[in-house]
Amino acid sequence: xxxxxxKILNAAEYLFATHGYAETSMRQITNRANVxxxxxxxxxxxxxxxxxxxIDRYLSQLMPDIIANLKQxxxxxxxxxxxxxxxxxxxxxxxxxxxNDGGTVYFLKLLGRGYIDSQGHLRGFITHKYQTELxxxxxxxxxxxxxxxxxxxxxxxxxxxxxxxxxxxASDALxxxxxxxxxxxxxxxxxxxxxxxxxxxxxxxxxxxxV
Amino acid sequence: xxxxxxKILNAAEYLFATHGYAETSMRQITNRANVxxxxxxxxxxxxxxxxxxxIDRYLSQLMPDIIANLKQxxxxxxxxxxxxxxxxxxxxxxxxxxxNDGGTVYFLKLLGRGYIDSQGHLRGFITHKYQTELxxxxxxxxxxxxxxxxxxxxxxxxxxxxxxxxxxxASDALxxxxxxxxxxxxxxxxxxxxxxxxxxxxxxxxxxxxV
DNA sequence: GCCTGTTTAAAACAAAAGTATTACTCCATG
DNA sequence: CATGGAGTAATACTTTTGTTTTAAACAGGC
Numbered sequence: 372x373x374x375x376x377x378k379i380l381n382a383a384e385y386l387f388a389t390h391g392y393a394e395t396s397m398r399q400i401t402n403r404a405n406v407x408x409x410x411x412x413x414x415x416x417x418x419x420x421x422x423x424x425x426i427d428r429y430l431s432q433l434m435p436d437i438i439a440n441l442k443q444x445x446x447x448x449x450x451x452x453x454x455x456x457x458x459x460x461x462x463x464x465x466x467x468x469x470x471n472d473g474g475t476v477y478f479l480k481l482l483g484r485g486y487i488d489s490q491g492h493l494r495g496f497i498t499h500k501y502q503t504e505l506x507x508x509x510x511x512x513x514x515x516x517x518x519x520x521x522x523x524x525x526x527x528x529x530x531x532x533x534x535x536x537x538x539x540x541a542s543d544a545l546x547x548x549x550x551x552x553x554x555x556x557x558x559x560x561x562x563x564x565x566x567x568x569x570x571x572x573x574x575x576x577x578x579x580x581x582v
Numbered sequence: 583x584x585x586x587x588x589k590i591l592n593a594a595e596y597l598f599a600t601h602g603y604a605e606t607s608m609r610q611i612t613n614r615a616n617v618x619x620x621x622x623x624x625x626x627x628x629x630x631x632x633x634x635x636x637i638d639r640y641l642s643q644l645m646p647d648i649i650a651n652l653k654q655x656x657x658x659x660x661x662x663x664x665x666x667x668x669x670x671x672x673x674x675x676x677x678x679x680x681x682n683d684g685g686t687v688y689f690l691k692l693l694g695r696g697y698i699d700s701q702g703h704l705r706g707f708i709t710h711k712y713q714t715e716l717x718x719x720x721x722x723x724x725x726x727x728x729x730x731x732x733x734x735x736x737x738x739x740x741x742x743x744x745x746x747x748x749x750x751x752a753s754d755a756l757x758x759x760x761x762x763x764x765x766x767x768x769x770x771x772x773x774x775x776x777x778x779x780x781x782x783x784x785x786x787x788x789x790x791x792x793v
Numbered sequence: 794g795c796c797t798g799t800t801t802a803a804a805a806c807a808a809a810a811g812t813a814t815t816a817c818t819c820c821a822t823g
Numbered sequence: 824c825a826t827g828g829a830g831t832a833a834t835a836c837t838t839t840t841g842t843t844t845t846a847a848a849c850a851g852g853c
Binding site for chain 1: 602604605694695697698699702705709717720732733736737738740741743744745747748749751752754755756758759760762763764766776777779780781783784785
């Protein structure tokens, strides 16, 4: 296969996720990927196009997976449990690790940065390309949890995304602080163990879903 | 007064908060502030020093306020309510608007970006300069809520910060989406109304504080 | 075995970045 | 009135940025 493209994507996603889009230069990317500087523009056209392809490598797999899970949920009669709802996203997200090692975390970090990026290139691309998928997700979700309005679902999902993205993006900082203050060595799993109950609590708060 | 410094600080905080540190150039700052390019380096020394002074303008007022509130809480006997705990932070945060209009929101956005910034200049500065204050806050907080361990408090606070910072930083994006999908015009207050219950739910989840 | 399209390599390019220099303007102080 | 420090303005400097260009290497098909 054309391994240069893959090498660039892997290097870029790491640097974008850990340092940010603007903070990473093409030379950092090509150095890390061990490829020539010009190869990025040759294969992707521009830096902006690269950032989009980096995140779309994950989105193009994630979206169908989530939709499949939702359709499966639609066939069931009873009201879904909170854990059933979470696994709608959890399983597809974890599958992203098959694309690249650590892909799940990279993707979530990148997605968060995409929201915060003020120019909104990424967000514009996502909402345009996956317009129908996003709409389907919202509606099917609402259908399965009718006690939550579409707007409530929207907000709860984004709050959960915010907590996740921030925590993952700041995981280095948090690890440092915990080490200095509590003298505890922290790993990603520990952070997630703390975070999931927090997210769940806020998510189900108004909905009265069965836990 | 030396209004050039203030003009630079105001322009820089707006651009840093909305676009990010790396994404804003000195020329953007000085243009917005209507001052000469060289004045930033004259008054602050460097761009990095400016970023620190921008956030420290708020921190230097915020920290004593929070500590005063905590000391007041320590004098009371009964276990504090969740709203009492929130107002420990809420009132000092809102007071930041007296420094500059919209200061509360700017500060929270900047703080979030400081955590995510991988180089960690800002974080290093904060944890070093406000070392004793941060320690006092953690301990006094724990003392008032003994049913929550210091580590639990640490995590819940940072999850709350993450949700807040992300939501505020992404508020433009969220406003756009809501407008496109729900045809609703959104203002900051609406977002906060949605967010506060979410944060509270996660925060008190394990602690069983009286609501 | 030559040719054609594709990919890589090395270097050059123009624009933008942060910073430094220099001269000029005030204005309070002696 | 002269002077010296503080602030401002205009410009120059150096490095880094993303992108282009040109040539070389490498495929596979006839």
